[in-house]
Amino acid sequence: MNKRISIAIDGPAAAGKSTVAKIVAEKLTYVYIDTGAMYRALTYKALQKGARLDSEAHLIDILNDTSIELQPGEKGQKVLLDGVEVTNDIRSSEVTNQVSYVAVHELVRKEMVKRQQEFAVDGGVVMDGRDIGTHVLPNAEVKVFLLASVEERAQRRHTENIQKGFPSDLEKLKEEIAARDKIDSEREVAPLKKADDAVEIDTTSLTIVDVVGKIMDLALERIG
Numbered sequence: 001m002n003k004r005i006s007i008a009i010d011g012p013a014a015a016g017k018s019t020v021a022k023i024v025a026e027k028l029t030y031v032y033i034d035t036g037a038m039y040r041a042l043t044y045k046a047l048q049k050g051a052r053l054d055s056e057a058h059l060i061d062i063l064n065d066t067s068i069e070l071q072p073g074e075k076g077q078k079v080l081l082d083g084v085e086v087t088n089d090i091r092s093s094e095v096t097n098q099v100s101y102v103a104v105h106e107l108v109r110k111e112m113v114k115r116q117q118e119f120a121v122d123g124g125v126v127m128d129g130r131d132i133g134t135h136v137l138p139n140a141e142v143k144v145f146l147l148a149s150v151e152e153r154a155q156r157r158h159t160e161n162i163q164k165g166f167p168s169d170l171e172k173l174k175e176e177i178a179a180r181d182k183i184d185s186e187r188e189v190a191p192l193k194k195a196d197d198a199v200e201i202d203t204t205s206l207t208i209v210d211v212v213g214k215i216m217d218l219a220l221e222r223i224g
C-alpha cells in the first residue's frame, strides 16, 4: 500500500486553501480538515453565549465543554457543534469578522492544535489553516503556502457571494480580508507565517486546476 502522508496548506484569507485542499483530498482519498471551521465554530458559540472575546479564561471554559466534529458531506465538509450542524452559520459575516479575536488566545490555540493533531494521527490528511506547517503538523511531508494579492482574493470572494445570491461589497471585502490577515499575522502565538520548508505558490494568476496540479505533483513525489 502507498504511504499515507500529511499535507499542510496555509495562507491568508480567501487564498483558495479550502477549495484546493478539498480537491487534493478527494483525488488521494484522504481526509480533508478545515481548521478554520473549528475556530469559527467556537466563535459562533461564544457569540451566542454573549461571551467576551477578549477573555481567554471564558473562551477556554466554553471550548472545554464543546464538541466540534468535521464530517465529509455532499457539498464538502459538514461542521457539527455539540452535535448540531452549523456548516453555514459559521460563515456569517459576524463570525468572519470576530474569529481572529478568538484565535489570538494561547490556551484556545493549544486545545485546538491538540484536537487537530488527533485528527491527523494516522496520516492521509490534507489540513488547511494558518499554522499547520509551523505548529500543527511540523513534520508534514508536503507543506504549501498559498498566496494571492488582496485585490484578487477580495474579487474571488465577491464573485462567490454574487453566485450564491448574497449581498456583497468589493471594497468592504478587501478591507475585511486585509484586517483579518493583519490580526492573524501579527498575533504573538502561532501567527500566520510560511514554514521555512513550505513551498510558496502565488495563485494570483493561476486557475484552481493549476494550483491543484502543483500540489498533486508535490504530493505524488513524496508518496512515491
Ligand SMILES: Nc1ncnc2c1ncn2[C@@H]1O[C@H](COP(=O)(O)OP(=O)(O)OP(=O)(O)O)[C@@H](O)[C@H]1O
Residues within 6 Å of the ligand: 011, 012, 013, 014, 015, 016, 017, 018, 019, 020, 036, 156, 157, 160, 203, 206, 207, 208, 211
Ligand atoms: N486559483 C483560483 N482562481 C480563481 N478562483 C479561486 C482560485 N482558488 C480559489 N478560488 C475561489 O476563491 C474563493 C475563496 O477560496 P477559498 O474559500 O478556498 O479560500 P480559503 O483560503 O479557504 O479562504 P478562508 O481562509 O477565508 O477560509 C472561492 O470562491 C474559490 O472558488
Ligand SMILES: Nc1ccn([C@@H]2O[C@H](COP(=O)(O)O)[C@@H](O)[C@H]2O)c(=O)n1
Residues within 6 Å of the ligand: 013, 014, 035, 036, 037, 039, 040, 099, 100, 101, 103, 128, 129, 130, 131, 132, 180, 184
Ligand atoms: N489554523 C488556523 C485556522 C484558522 N485560524 C483563524 O480562524 C479564522 C478563520 O479561518 P478560515 O480559514 O475559515 O477563514 C482565521 O482568520 C484565523 O483567525 C487560525 O488562527 N488558525
